[in-house]
Amino acid sequence: MASPKSQQKPTSTLFKDPAATESVRSILKVLILLTIAAAAVASRLFSVIRFESIIHEFDPWFNFRASKYLVKHGFFDFWNWFDDRTWYPLGRVTGGTLYPGLMVTSGAIWHFLRLISFPVDIRNICVLLAPGFSGLTAYATYLFTAEMKDSSAGLLAAAFMGIAPGYISRSVAGSYDNEAIAIFLLVFTFYLWIKAAKLGSAMWGGLCALFYFYMVSAWGGYVFITNLIPLHVFVLILMGRYSGRIYVAYSSWYALGTLASMQIPFVGFLPIRTSEHMAALGIFGLIQLVAFVDFLRGQVPTKQFNTLLRAIVILIAVVSFVGLVTLTVTGVIAPWSGRFYSLWDTGYAKIHIPIIASVSEHQPTAWPSFFFDLNFLIWLFPAGVYLCFRQLRDEHVFIIVYSVMSSYFAGVMVRLMLTLTPIVCVAAAIAVSSILDAYLAIDSPDDQDDESDAKKSKKKEPAPPTSGSTGGFLSSTAPFIGIYSVTSKAMVVGSFTVYLILFVLHCTWVTSNAYSSPSVVLASRMPDGSQHIIDDFREAYYWLRKNTAYDAKIASWWDYGYQIGGMADRTTLVDNNTWNNTHIATVGKVMASNEEVSYEILRKHEVDYVLVIFGGLLGYSGDDINKFLWMVRIAEGVWPQEVQERKFFTARGEYKIDHEATDTMKNSMMYKMSYYKYTTMFPPGQAQDRVRGAKLPAEGPVLHTVEEAFTSENWIVRIYKVKDLDEFGRDHFSATAFDAGKKKTGKKGGLAGRGSGKKGRRLVRA
């Protein structure tokens, strides 16, 4: 955080030769930016150092798998990729239903490194892509902020952006998701837009369109740009600030950018067919009209004619708006999609599309998380926006519009904290830099009575009034330099230094503790304090990979689809690309129904193995029993007669798994598969579920139609094999009953109930 101070140094020491000052400044700037980029990259490497170079979470596993496919089969095969190993038996047209920007980026890096004979493994490129791009994001933020105020604010913003937890949460090493490159593209596209709007240059507009295209290819969040830039233009027009510059910038961006974005198969004709993109199109039409009117106004001076023109403009606007509404109603233009409705009404998803609501990152943001993710930036943010109002050039309007929109969205959905972070960093940097400008700039002119020094201070003087002319104490600095001023300076600068240091400490702490766990691997502490890795997921996935048929079909809840595809390399029924609600509901029904119903569905889908996640032994709370209600709800959405959420609650409306559990609960496949044989691990009657803190019934569930195939060391992953049809044509219930009857007379299984001896382990969770 030395950037503001070191930035100030040259102004007071090297002033004799302006050219030398300039070159020293630029060298310092480059050095500072490099340091910031290094800090940004380094702070994201916690997980690599603590664990290993591994892909995190869920979605990155798909992106990783797709990248491997791209590298192995080439670009055109990737483009036409039909994946028959997911969504069995439907398959997925992967090439046409993904944003290829991320994979193509890492594929290009992979090829480039091979070219200069650095054959780096694609996994390492994928793991380190996000940290690498965070360095670029810091640079883009610098450029963006430098356009708003000056380069010292830019450096501050770059430093904030580099280490703000709100951005780190999505860009630690291994978090190989679209956001990894999208945030850089977002900020850089905005920078290019500001540049284009400032200069009215078609070249910058074209560049902006180019990076907009890159952004469209990389992340669904491009819609944010698609709506924000038109909004900026619209607000400017309303403010009466229409100019040729805006016209050139917007027209070149919109025309080129839209055409380019339509080249992505997944986007296709969406930019002219859906409501989300209509604002941009409307503003494009509007700006043509405004330009036309502006042109005519120059030619025809009559006042009456102006009134007539205004009437025509309003008429056309109204007609086109009505046309738009009609087209939407008739269905030519698709209405808003469910995800967008849930942005306006937070309760919408829960009622209509439970599958969206079931994702934790789609929940509304809790207040503390603003402070958690942004620390002191969040209270400097309004100050920065206020300072923008003070100057209110065209680009400052952009900041205001951006902050209003993204503040709202960040409040609605946790995930969109990500789009808020850049503008918070920029606004806070403007605020901090203004304060430092005022309190740090003129510190020594009176100590040395140099001729040039006086000149310098005079030259410097006109600068502060722009930011602090209202503060009477500032205007009095020149005549009364004394103790009063120095202490206040010291106080303010000192307290901000403390804030900045606290910010760095906070960011490091948050990154280290909250955002650096791969979630594929869990860390726990042994009684002696040494780290113990709980690696159940990979244990089970690797077992599947090595010891089942290559075309075996695995049914699991959709959360684990990508991981099974990536680590176990087996065909899955559903995965995290939740494009088919019915298919997911089918799996939900399998889990929520009793064995007869489920077995039939499983046989029909040719399922070989069923995988469930069970955290009861270890206290791993993200397990399937805790997610079970969502499965029930999603299944109920499709089969309201067959699956009913109410039946899973006790008479008092409690969700119980112990002896009070309802019969529906106890007979559901999920319950049975989770607790099958679990009680035998404990002394009789002592079986306990450590997540729900409940004592289990002494008699464990009995399974007829599936058999346990594999259970990982800490029972987190349990895999069941779906039985074939009985050899003698019996149904499985009579078959198991017959076998059990026979076994009673024979030897008894010698499984003395003993504790597993793992009680000492405790999960460390963020």
Place this chain on the structure above:
Amino acid sequence: MRSSYSRVSVLATWLLATSHLGSALSVPQVYKNTNLLRTIDGSKAYIKETVAVIIENISNKPQTEYYLPFSLPGSAAVSYVECKDKKAGTPCTAEPLDDTSEYPLKYYKITLPKTLQPKDQITLSVSAGITGALEPVPAIIGQSDKQFLSYTGEKYAPSPYLTEKQKTKFRAANGEIPEYTKFDEKEVEKNGYTVSYGPYDNIKPRKSSEAPTTFTVRYEFTSPIIFMERLERDIEVSHWGNNLAIEERYWMTNNGAKLKEQFSRVAWATTSYYNPPTAAIKSLLFPLRVGSKDAYYTDEVGNVSTSRFRSDSREAVLDIKPRFPIFGGWNYSFVVGWNNDLPAYLRKVKGDGYVLKVPLLQGPSQSTSYGQVEVRIILPEGATDVKYDSPVPVHKEERFLHKTFMDTLGRTTIKLTIDNMVDDLKNKDIIVTYNYSTMAAFRKPLTVLVSVFSLYVVTTILGRIDLSIGK
């Protein structure tokens, strides 16, 4: 030369097979076996058969070549044959014959260490590693049941010569031998770990049309039968790094008895509490050369945290635990690697010459057999005149350039493929000699220097180009 010879022999085999001529191999009857002791060791994951025989030249000419067959029924195959003069300890060479007409016998031509004069005697000790001869019986067992293996061999040691006196000993893994062929003779004896057949007097060579009399031993085998279907071993020499990097990629399977039912974690957790012997692979121990360091253990889905590495001045041991226990028929693949200081393995000889001496095969300390072993020796970029001397016959040799980090041409590499190895062949050194000039050594730093400099020049030029249209 060799291929035409084999083609002739294939033709001969075919002719003999169609004409039912019987014995195709006409071994001159110039010896008699005065005394023969055959020891079959079944305590490993493969069979080690040792024949100690006193032979006497009964012809009137001096002799140098002696023929000895091994019986290889079913999918069994000989991994290696070693031969020596038992008294003097001098080694002799054993060479396989391509002839397959005597199936299931596989003949070896042994060149005696010294020419044997008429009426003279010599004691030979020939040992062979034979894979694929053991079979779990029953083929499926419960998760905590005992595993039994069955071995079937010929009652009389096969030989093309008259054997005056012979005895066969079978050594099991422990004293638990529930079944063995008894022949209702007094010569069969079970004593502790061993079952012995014989002595038998004056056994004539068996005609190939006769079916052999066989004996079968079924014995308890408490360890897993570790089989590496494939091993890729990279030995990479870096002169600049002063480092010898070894990486081994294993495709492992357990050839023991398969599980009767599915795997039960409860049973596994409760039994492993007492740590009983099991037929599942729980861990592997790699004894490395002293001074090995930076060991790692990964697999296709990343790092495996359950490994321990200990390296001190006396020993270096890498102890790894697979992600899950590997029962009969289960598969697992993994990668282990480590570094060594180069000076212990590389010596400079006159001029630009270097001699590298590294173990051809290392592998786990548990008894193991290998299906196919590929050893890649990656020498520095620009190494020439590569020659090698392998302690084990090499089945296939390839030479190519391996291009990796900061290479312009690629590193000189030889790839040796050896089929069917067993752990008896571990820790035998392969010697590689090559030339590596100082010029070649400076290629890499020069390349880096030139590329960095040209990058600098290019950026400087690009920075000076003014692309603006108007001022």
